[in-house]
Amino acid sequence: MDIAILLFDRFTSLDAVGPYEVLSHLPGATVTFIADETGPKRNDTGSLALVADATLADLPHPDILLVPGGPGQVQAEKDDAILDWLRTAHETTTWTTSVCTGSLVLGAAGLLEGKRATTYWLALDDLARHGAIPTNERVVIDGKVVTAAGVSSGIDMALTLAAEIGGDDLSQMIQLGIEYDPQPPFDSGSEAKAPAHISKIFRDNSRFILES
Amino acid sequence: MDIAILLFDRFTSLDAVGPYEVLSHLPGATVTFIADETGPKRNDTGSLALVADATLADLPHPDILLVPGGPGQVQAEKDDAILDWLRTAHETTTWTTSVCTGSLVLGAAGLLEGKRATTYWLALDDLARHGAIPTNERVVIDGKVVTAAGVSSGIDMALTLAAEIGGDDLSQMIQLGIEYDPQPPFDSGSEAKAPAHISKIFRDNSRFILES
Numbered sequence: 001m002d003i004a005i006l007l008f009d010r011f012t013s014l015d016a017v018g019p020y021e022v023l024s025h026l027p028g029a030t031v032t033f034i035a036d037e038t039g040p041k042r043n044d045t046g047s048l049a050l051v052a053d054a055t056l057a058d059l060p061h062p063d064i065l066l067v068p069g070g071p072g073q074v075q076a077e078k079d080d081a082i083l084d085w086l087r088t089a090h091e092t093t094t095w096t097t098s099v100c101t102g103s104l105v106l107g108a109a110g111l112l113e114g115k116r117a118t119t120y121w122l123a124l125d126d127l128a129r130h131g132a133i134p135t136n137e138r139v140v141i142d143g144k145v146v147t148a149a150g151v152s153s154g155i156d157m158a159l160t161l162a163a164e165i166g167g168d169d170l171s172q173m174i175q176l177g178i179e180y181d182p183q184p185p186f187d188s189g190s191e192a193k194a195p196a197h198i199s200k201i202f203r204d205n206s207r208f209i210l211e212s
Numbered sequence: 213m214d215i216a217i218l219l220f221d222r223f224t225s226l227d228a229v230g231p232y233e234v235l236s237h238l239p240g241a242t243v244t245f246i247a248d249e250t251g252p253k254r255n256d257t258g259s260l261a262l263v264a265d266a267t268l269a270d271l272p273h274p275d276i277l278l279v280p281g282g283p284g285q286v287q288a289e290k291d292d293a294i295l296d297w298l299r300t301a302h303e304t305t306t307w308t309t310s311v312c313t314g315s316l317v318l319g320a321a322g323l324l325e326g327k328r329a330t331t332y333w334l335a336l337d338d339l340a341r342h343g344a345i346p347t348n349e350r351v352v353i354d355g356k357v358v359t360a361a362g363v364s365s366g367i368d369m370a371l372t373l374a375a376e377i378g379g380d381d382l383s384q385m386i387q388l389g390i391e392y393d394p395q396p397p398f399d400s401g402s403e404a405k406a407p408a409h410i411s412k413i414f415r416d417n418s419r420f421i422l423e424s
Contacts, residue, residue, distance in 0.1 A: 012233070013229050013232060013233060014229055014230065014232075014233035014390060017225050017226055017229040017230075017260070018226065018229075018230070020225060020226075020260060021224070021225060021226035021363065021364075024257050024259060024260075030259070031257075031259045031260075032259065033259075033260065040252070040263050045236050045243075047236060047242070047243045047244065047245075047265070048229070048232060048236075048243075048245065048262065048263075049262070049263035049265075050260065050261070050262060050263075051252050051260075051261035051262075051263065053259070053261075100391075120391065121391055138393065138395045139395070149391050149393075150390065150391025151233065151389075151390040151391050151392070152233075152367065152390045152391060152392040152393075152394070153391055153393075153395075155364065155394075155396070156394065156395050156396055156397065159396055159397050159398070160397045163397055163398075168398065169407075169410065171397060171398055171400075172398045172400035172406060172407060172410050173400075173410050173413065175396060175398055175400040175401050175406075176400050176401060176402070176403070176406045176410055176411065176414060177363075177414070177421075178226065178362065178363040178364045178401075179312075179332065179333055179361050179362025179363050179364060179365055179401055179402065180363070180364040180394075180396055180401040181350065181361075181364075181365075181401030181402040181405065182364070182367075182368065182392075182394035182396070182401070183350045183351070183365075183368050184367070184368055184371050184387060184392055184394070185351075185368065185371050185372045185375055185383060186371070186375075186380065186383055186384045186387055188383075188384035188385075188387040188388050189387050189388060189390075189391055189392040189393030189394070190388070190391065190393040191388070193393065194384060194387075194388045195381075195384060198381065198384050198385050198388055199388065201385065202388060202389070209389075
């Protein structure tokens with residue numbers, strides 16, 4: 001089972017590494033970070049670099065593809081090499097997946113037309129411009145397309161996918177393996193739950209947050 | 213505020229990247245991945261490489277240090293360059309932190325003597341050989357030493373630390389920023405919660421899991 005995780009400049013690291021940590025434990029899975037060229041790709045803050053071990057051309061037909069988000073999504077949406085690769089790969093994938101604003105890149109490739117999908121909470125309305133049906137849920141499955149909400153939600157998405165692929169026991173094994181028994185000190189992880197003055201700061205600066 | 217995240221061969225990627233995603237959003241923070249030498253370090257499965265941008269010698273006195281875990285911890289515990297760096301850095305840190313079996317590396321450096329600490333659930337008893345008091349909690353604070361349980365717990369640890377450093381509002385802002393509203397499909401993230409037959413597989417193979 002070939003799993004390709006796309007990297008591009010200014011991706012958000014946890015979008016990629018959260019699901020990586022889950023999917024890399026699927027029996028028989030080979031996970032490869034891919035990009036336009038091999039070598040390090042810097043994340044949104046510039047202080048982290050993940051290495052792409054293969055180019056898009058090296059892996060045209062992965063079984064599973066995953067697109068992370070991050071401010072670099074704005075450029076990725078206009079990158080013909082990425083969009084062409086996504087379209088071709090999607091023809092033969094078992095699962096086509098994204099985390100955070102990665103779904104907007106899937107959308108730009110035309111892969112979300114008429115599909116229920118989610119993305120980072122501040123970008124949810126943007127899905128409609130790609131013909132998707134914005135769906136405010138943490139993990140959305142529509143056919144073989146699985147989209148996750150913001151950043152950390154990729155872990156939940158990947159565990160959901162693990163259950164679809166290998167059954168409930170496998171997903172629970174991986175969950176115990178990564179000791180995923182979340183205990184955040186606050187309950188502020190969604191707009192509905194966060195204090196209003198905190199959500200407001202994000203809403204007032206949404207363009208800045210999404211694109212810088 | 214200088215934050216150093218230690219890398220070594222065969223670290224577990226989410227141990228490092230989970231807290232990175234939180235700590236890199238602290239105002240005024242500069243996060244640097246460091247290792248014995250600069251360049252890519254491969255993780256436990258070998259399919260992911262994070263780039264170390266500085267050597268241990270480059271950053272002897274970070275304000276915060278973080279040690280991830282992973283099977284490479286076995287070698288890291290015997291690595292004098294790492295242990296010496298930890299001892300020196302710890303003298304002047306504001307916070308000395310670890311995720312998963314990273315706490316055993318702190319222990320090997322003598323930094324957990326008499327301290328309450330946690331680690332990956334299968335390794336909890338191992339803390340005692342370093343004079344620590346094994347504490348079965350997800351995040352343990354003892355003075356300036358903060359240890360987290362397995363893999364994904366680094367996110368909770370870093371949000372706890374963010375509140376200590378910058379207050380509750382800051383931690384909640386970062387939580388909303390990474391949309392950390394966990395919704396795993398199962399409740400299997402600790403030995404107490406997982407089905408008994410799943411925990412047993414881990415217990416029966418604990419040495420294999422921790423060291424390979």
